[in-house]
Amino acid sequence: MxxxxxxxxxxxxxxxxxxxxxxxxxxxxxxxxxxxxxxxxxxxxxxxxxxxxxxxxxxxxxxxxxxxxxxxxxxxxxxxxxxxxxxxxxxxxxxxxxxxxxxxxxxxxxxxxxxxxxxxxxxxxxxxxxxxxxxxxxxxxxxxxxxxxxxxxxxxxxxxxxxxxxxxxxxxxxxxxxxxxxxxxxxxxxxxxxxxxxxxxxxxxxxxxxxxxxxxxxxxxxxxxxKVDTPEAKVGKYCRYCAGKAICAKRAEANIEVIKEIKKPAVTLTDAEIELFLPNLDELIQFAEDIKEFALKKAMNGHKWSNYKLVQSKGSRKISDEDSVVKVCEASGIDPYAPRKVAGITELTKRIGKDKLNELIGPYITMQSGSIVLVPKTDPREEVTIIEEGDINKC
Ligand code: SF4
Incomplete structure (x- = not known):
């Protein structure tokens, strides 16, 4: 059906x-x-x-x-x-x-x-x-x-x-x-x-x-x-997926509280204080990103933010006519081509499909460990232990 x-x-x-x-x-x-x-x-x-x-x-x-x-x-x-x-x-x-x-x-x-x-x-x-x-x-x-x-x-x-x-x-x-x-x-x-x-x-x-x-x-x-006249706002890790993520006063309030804590006068933060902040930092960074994205979109739609303007970020040079560059280089005895490089696994999979890739190229593929990130204990990924600086072991 x-x-x-x-x-x-x-x-x-x-x-x-x-x-x-x-x-x-x-x-x-x-x-x-x-x-x-x-x-x-x-x-x-x-x-x-x-x-x-x-x-x-x-x-x-x-x-x-x-x-x-x-x-x-x-x-x-x-x-x-x-x-x-x-x-x-x-x-x-x-x-x-x-x-x-x-x-x-x-x-x-x-x-x-x-x-x-x-x-x-x-x-x-x-x-x-x-x-x-x-x-x-x-x-x-x-x-x-x-x-x-x-x-x-x-x-x-x-x-x-x-x-x-x-x-x-x-x-x-x-x-x-x-x-x-x-x-x-x-x-x-x-x-x-x-x-x-x-x-x-x-x-x-x-x-x-x-x-x-x-x-x-x-x-x-x-x-x-x-379904009440003034529904309550309750902040959580889901805020980043909410349509009001950049303009919600409650989310701003919660993040301002975190900033206030961080700004408390102290010579150095203790481990206990860092442990208090850690669960809030991803949200704080995300909130800042959400506001920046919202402000940029609104400016692109014509809104003027006081003391801010739109500019072009750093551009990059680009060859506009490859054929002419090849001709000029070859006429001057210069090799115009980049060194040949083996395509990545995603590109090879696209070309020959997953089964063929496993059959032909699988023996030459090894798994590289990803970079180490600090996540809450509840994260379902397997924990690693650091044996010596640079060496890791899965628990
Ligand atoms: S951003 Fe505001 S409205 Fe959206 S889920 Fe978070 S607290 Fe609720």
Whole structure:
């Protein structure tokens, strides 16, 4: 079953980590300042291609529009690339395998939806599009949602810091369940993130009761808090994704408090004081970046900030006519070409595909460790220990 894609503005499931926590954000995230960016557009087009591949492979019926051949779908994707094809192929394979696995374990044919719009009854503006949903008869009724992520920031189905499952996927699972609960009983819920660009696939399983508790104790009370005359603002690490991130007075206040602490007279900061500041510094830097970006955009749109002006940053020299440069150099006996260099792994993957790359070039690829960063203990990455300066070991 297929359905068209529409997005909620105020109560977008993908922004639920913001509005479940901060009621004021629903006034600022009302869609009026919504901007698309190339990464988001690339992601949307990956989903379109992935959905088309799955639908074709499973012979799904689209009741709302004609089913197009894959080549026609590709023609309409203006950001189409080999990378997009690879992501969409991987996603389609992953979904099809998950469906086949469930089919084998199930007594009846599971219900399968792809790119399914879900209405959410707590507000007329609320709704979202589920990438892939499935309900099988396994274990008395198993509901699965799969979400494709195309960004590079890792996304998890469970946050060990808050002890809460991913609210975006939880909301999809809840309204998918509610849409079909009279026909398909559900006892168990599985939420799965498939994020191929960083090899991050993870899942979380819970009984349906836990999802319904989330609705009663988290979701609906949060929606209530947004529907008052002056919704409260609550600052958190999600602020950087809020449409009001650069102009929110509450966020500014919280950051000014941090600055005040740092400015307290002291000869040197103690380790304990540094430990107090560390959790706030990323947010402080991000806040400053958000204000700079906002001020630049507004200036580009004609706003004059007092004591500030727009200038051109340092330019770089560029050869305007390569053919002429080659001719002149060769006439003077000078080699005009740069030394040949082996293409990078991403470029080679684009040229020959992942499988061939692994087969032919894999033996010559080694993994270089990334630079060391200091992160909170709750970060899911493996901790390293420093043995001697420069040498590291994974714990
Ligand atoms: S910036 Fe943060 S505190 Fe301000 S409205 Fe947005 S989410 Fe709420």
């Amino acid at each position: 297929l359905a068209p894609k529409t997005h909620s503005r105020k109560y977008s499931p993908s922004k639920s980590s913001i509005w479940l926590n901060c009621p004021l954000s629903t006034l600022l995230n009302d869609g009026s300042s919504q901007e698309t960016n190339p990464q988001a557009e690339f992601g949307t087009q990956c989903h379109e291609l992935g959905a088309a591949l799955i639908s074709q492979s499973l012979n799904l019926i689209d009741y709302d529009s004609e089913v197009k051949p894959i080549q026609d779908v590709i023609k309409e994707l203006d950001m189409y690339s080999e990378e997009m094809q690879e992501i969409a192929d991987g996603y389609a394979d992953f979904v099809i395998q998950a469906i086949e696995f469930e089919r084998k374990r199930s007594d009846d044919e599971p219900l399968i939806v792809i790119e399914q719009h879900l209405d959410m009854d707590f507000d007329e503006d609320a709704g979202g599009t589920l990438d892939c949903g499935m309900i099988s008869s396994v274990d008395g009724g198993t509901l699965t949602v799969i979400d494709l992520k195309t960004g590079r920031g890792p996304v998890y189905t469970f946050d060990s810091e808050t002890g809460q499952f991913n609210s975006q996927l939880g909301i999809y699972a809840l309204y998918f369940y509610k849409a079909f609960k009279d026909i398909y009983p559900v006892k168990k819920v599985r939420i799965i993130i498939y994020q191929p660009v960083i090899n991050n696939t993870n899942e979380y399983e819970m009984p349906i009761e836990k999802l319904l508790e989330f609705e009663a104790n988290v979701l609906l009370p949060a929606v209530e808090r947004t």
